[in-house]
Amino acid sequence: MSLHRADTLGGHAAVAGIGATEFSKDSGRSELKLAVEAVHAALDDAGLTPADVDGLVTFTMDTSPEITVAQAAGIGELSFFSRIHYGGGAACATVQQAAMAVATGVAEVVVCYRAFNERSGHRFGSGLQSRQPSAEGVAMGWTMPPGLLTPASWVALHAARYLHTYGLSPDVLGHVAVADRRHAATNPAAYFYRRPITLAEHAASRWIVEPLRLLDCCQETDGGQAVVVTSVERARDLRHAPAVIAAAAQGAGRAQEAMTSFYRDDLTGLPELGVVARQLWRSSGLRPEDVDTAVLYDHFTPFVLMQLEEFGFCGRGEAAAFAADGGLELGGRLPVNTHGGQLGEAYLHGMNGIAEGVRQLRGSSVNQVAGASAVLVTAGTGVPTSGLVLTADG
Amino acid sequence: MNLELEAYQGLPSTVAGVGPDPVNAPMIRHWCEAMGDTVPPDGVAPPAMLQAWTMGQSGRSEHFDSLMRELEAAGYGSVVATDCEQEYARPLRIGERVLFDSVIESVSAEKHTALGTGHFVTTRMNVRAYDEAAGEKPGEATPVGTHRFRILKFRPTGKGERPQAVDTRPRRPRPVVNRDNAGYWDGVAAGELRFQRCDACGTARFPWLPGCNACGGDQWHAEAASGDGAVYSKVTVHHPLPVAFGGKPYAVALVELAEGVRIVANVVGAAADQVTIGMPVRLGFQRFDEELVLPVFHPAGPDRLPPLRVPLTRTLIVSGAIASRDYQDVHHDAELARAKGAPDIFMNILTTNGLVGRYVTDWTGPDARIEAIAIRLGVPAYPGDELQFSGEVTERGEDGRTVLAIRGTNRLGVHVSGTVKVRRHG
Numbered sequence: 098m099s100l101h102r103a104d105t106l107g108g109h110a111a112v113a114g115i116g117a118t119e120f121s122k123d124s125g126r127s128e129l130k131l132a133v134e135a136v137h138a139a140l141d142d143a144g145l146t147p148a149d150v151d152g153l154v155t156f157t158m159d160t161s162p163e164i165t166v167a168q169a170a171g172i173g174e175l176s177f178f179s180r181i182h183y184g185g186g187a188a189c190a191t192v193q194q195a196a197m198a199v200a201t202g203v204a205e206v207v208v209c210y211r212a213f214n215e216r217s218g219h220r221f222g223s224g225l226q227s228r229q230p231s232a233e234g235v236a237m238g239w240t241m242p243p244g245l246l247t248p249a250s251w252v253a254l255h256a257a258r259y260l261h262t263y264g265l266s267p268d269v270l271g272h273v274a275v276a277d278r279r280h281a282a283t284n285p286a287a288y289f290y291r292r293p294i295t296l297a298e299h300a301a302s303r304w305i306v307e308p309l310r311l312l313d314c315c316q317e318t319d320g321g322q323a324v325v326v327t328s329v330e331r332a333r334d335l336r337h338a339p340a341v342i343a344a345a346a347q348g349a350g351r352a353q354e355a356m357t358s359f360y361r362d363d364l365t366g367l368p369e370l371g372v373v374a375r376q377l378w379r380s381s382g383l384r385p386e387d388v389d390t391a392v393l394y395d396h397f398t399p400f401v402l403m404q405l406e407e408f409g410f411c412g413r414g415e416a417a418a419f420a421a422d423g424g425l426e427l428g429g430r431l432p433v434n435t436h437g438g439q440l441g442e443a444y445l446h447g448m449n450g451i452a453e454g455v456r457q458l459r460g461s462s463v464n465q466v467a468g469a470s471a472v473l474v475t476a477g478t479g480v481p482t483s484g485l486v487l488t489a490d491g
Numbered sequence: 492m493n494l495e496l497e498a499y500q501g502l503p504s505t506v507a508g509v510g511p512d513p514v515n516a517p518m519i520r521h522w523c524e525a526m527g528d529t530v531p532p533d534g535v536a537p538p539a540m541l542q543a544w545t546m547g548q549s550g551r552s553e554h555f556d557s558l559m560r561e562l563e564a565a566g567y568g569s570v571v572a573t574d575c576e577q578e579y580a581r582p583l584r585i586g587e588r589v590l591f592d593s594v595i596e597s598v599s600a601e602k603h604t605a606l607g608t609g610h611f612v613t614t615r616m617n618v619r620a621y622d623e624a625a626g627e628k629p630g631e632a633t634p635v636g637t638h639r640f641r642i643l644k645f646r647p648t649g650k651g652e653r654p655q656a657v658d659t660r661p662r663r664p665r666p667v668v669n670r671d672n673a674g675y676w677d678g679v680a681a682g683e684l685r686f687q688r689c690d691a692c693g694t695a696r697f698p699w700l701p702g703c704n705a706c707g708g709d710q711w712h713a714e715a716a717s718g719d720g721a722v723y724s725k726v727t728v729h730h731p732l733p734v735a736f737g738g739k740p741y742a743v744a745l746v747e748l749a750e751g752v753r754i755v756a757n758v759v760g761a762a763a764d765q766v767t768i769g770m771p772v773r774l775g776f777q778r779f780d781e782e783l784v785l786p787v788f789h790p791a792g793p794d795r796l797p798p799l800r801v802p803l804t805r806t807l808i809v810s811g812a813i814a815s816r817d818y819q820d821v822h823h824d825a826e827l828a829r830a831k832g833a834p835d836i837f838m839n840i841l842t843t844n845g846l847v848g849r850y851v852t853d854w855t856g857p858d859a860r861i862e863a864i865a866i867r868l869g870v871p872a873y874p875g876d877e878l879q880f881s882g883e884v885t886e887r888g889e890d891g892r893t894v895l896a897i898r899g900t901n902r903l904g905v906h907v908s909g910t911v912k913v914r915r916h917g
Contacts, residue, residue, distance in 0.1 A: 235669055241667070303729065304740075307728075357755075
């Protein structure tokens with residue numbers, strides 16, 4: 098990867114398997130157990146066994162270490178293990194790590210996983226109480242005493258400036274909220290299964306942190322999701338057609354912070370995703386119009402709009418009109434989050450979105466985009482982040 | 492209980508009251524020292540002292556005492572002053588003797604309040620004065636002003652529901668301090684908002700970091716912000732609502748300072764929905780508990796009074812009570828205050844009124860005269876806290892008259908809100 102030149106990672110590795118636990122509000126079991134179940138499910142999906150695995154990648158935020166997952170999942174020796182930082186920003190980067198390991202021969206089969214009891218255990222939305230005086234703690238510490246304590250509050254402070262700059266009402270966020278729930282409504286795994294919402298319901302939902310309403314916020318979920326990465330050649334011999342990793346990128350912006358980048362530029366964009374977008378387009382050789390569907394990280398609706406702009410699907414300040422015009426819906430200009438997203442399906446820190454990207458290429462999504470052959474997937478927004486372009490083989 | 496309280500309405504509560512002392516320099520000086528105010532020039536008394544000259548038993552009618560006895564017998568044993576509305580027809584000068592009469596204007600039906608259940612009793616006093624020192628006679632007295640005073644005679648709610656001592660309240664998250672940003676918090680303690688400036692390239696920066704993002708330089712110095720800024724972005728937090736933040740929706744703003752750096756802070760002195768992007772604001776500091784002081788911002792502009800912080804020392808509360816000749820034990824004796832259910836002594840309404848007067852005259856300077864102060868008390872003011880005044884012009888008349896809305900808040904909430912009318916001369 099490079100800030101300045103196309104990289105050569107694309108085309109070497111593929112996602113060969115995806116697997117998840119059920120998504121619930123109370124899993125009734127440990128986070129480690131969820132992780133092991135997800136890893137097994139993904140290996141089964143690929144037609145591989147624990148004995149085939151020589152690499153594991155997860156998030157620094159995950160509580161289940163690679164070695165413990167290996168120990169409990171029947172995985173033996175590991176030649177590669179890695180963790181990515183910055184919350185949901187890690188999601189696509191776990192696949193990038195795996196692809197780099199596979200492309201260089203460091204490992205042959207790498208499983209990326211994320212599992213937590215984010216609803217029945219520690220809820221991110223319950224609010225920070227304190228932080229250690231590390232560099233990271235100090236960075237977060239500036240906003241705690243005045244009362245920005247939750248992810249919703251950090252995102253809202255960006256969103257308020259975005260809406261103000263473009264003269265938009267918070268109601269425009271409803272187009273994202275509605276599109277995701279409409280997709281979730283046909284997805285049996287989704288929390289919003291059979292429960293589409295209307296713009297009026299969005300506008301009537303209670304404020305969480307104004308300008309964000311309840312229906313602008315993602316689910317809180319217990320569950321685990323894993324994906325299996327191996328070489329394209331090996332993937333061709335496995336159970337499903339490979340989802341080729343055409344490009345993978347990480348990005349951090351200048352003066353980047355984790356959720357609290359309030360002190361740079363004009364707060365109307367996501368510069369770290371701009372870094373990711375430049376690399377993905379350059380390295381994949383694709384352009385926005387070549388993408389059939391996208392999974393855009395949606396812990397909160399406003400950052401979905403900003404991502405459309407950062408990736409060039411529309412101009413600056415035009416995303417609300419793009420969404421209002423049905424652009425995110427099936428049959429629209431860019432069907433987004435066809436599984437329902439984290440707003441509608443489940444909040445799995447972006448890993449469930451990678452799985453949906455794979456399903457679209459396999460033709461097995463509950464909201465299949467006909468003939469989808471190129472999918473964009475993004476990871477956590479407001480933090481140092483990552484993205485993938487997945488394409489059909491051949 | 493069915494009390495015959497309406498019968499008291501219209502009956503006199505003070506008849507032919509005479510101020511025990513003429514308006515005099517020592518009492519004025521004592522008052523000004525207590526309030527932290529400047530002694531007015533030309534022998535004029537601070538207008539908010541009006542009631543102080545009338546304190547004592549002179550002229551007290553049996554009707555008022557009988558009303559109080561009846562309410563006490565009915566179980567409304569506690570009393571708290573809630574409102575004070577004064578209009579000043581003319582200044583009072585040293586040497587004048589004050590005369591006053593008052594009536595029981597109204598006795599409310601039984602009301603349920605945060606403090607307890609009881610009846611509001613409102614009295615209205617007319618105050619006159621004559622220049623005794625210059626040999627004038629009582630018959631030559633001319634109107635000085637009117638004074639409407641409202642108290643609540645009440646039966647306190649259960650102890651658990653009483654306002655708690657400030658020390659036991661949940662506290663806001665603590666600042667996260669290490670070697671890289673200690674200088675910032677030292678600045679806050681010194682009443683300054685300090686940002687960094689790179690010695691190599693001159694770029695101002697916030698948050699605090701040991702090096703410059705613009706050039707990588709590691710040499711820097713701290714500068715104190717001028718305090719002017721504007722709201723760059725703003726949210727209103729509705730959920731979750733930690734008790735430490737008052738338990739109701741609150742505004743958090745990203746303020747861009749005149750120097751170009753931004754900081755996340757609360758905007759105080761304005762309702763959350765009144766804080767808007769682009770609004771000019773002015774730096775202040777607010778104490779939230781014994782150890783936490785934070786920079787805050789107040790709405791700014793020509794129609795805004797600069798904020799004033801008044802530390803609520805025990806000395807201020809006691810000396811204010813004594814300077815206003817209010818010897819109620821709850822204002823100076825902590826043991827007796829606790830016996831009556833309060834966590835500590837608390838400020839009397841006359842002192843609050845005096846501080847409101849001081850806040851306004853600090854802003855107007857000597858060329859203006861206060862014509863009226865009307866205040867309502869909210870939460871009590873206990874020692875160890877801090878009172879933070881903010882105010883804005885709500886009306887500008889053509890004859891130099893200005894109406895101000897004033898608020899004084901402390902850790903428990905809004906202690907006083909009210910209206911002050913001032914008239915600027917020439």
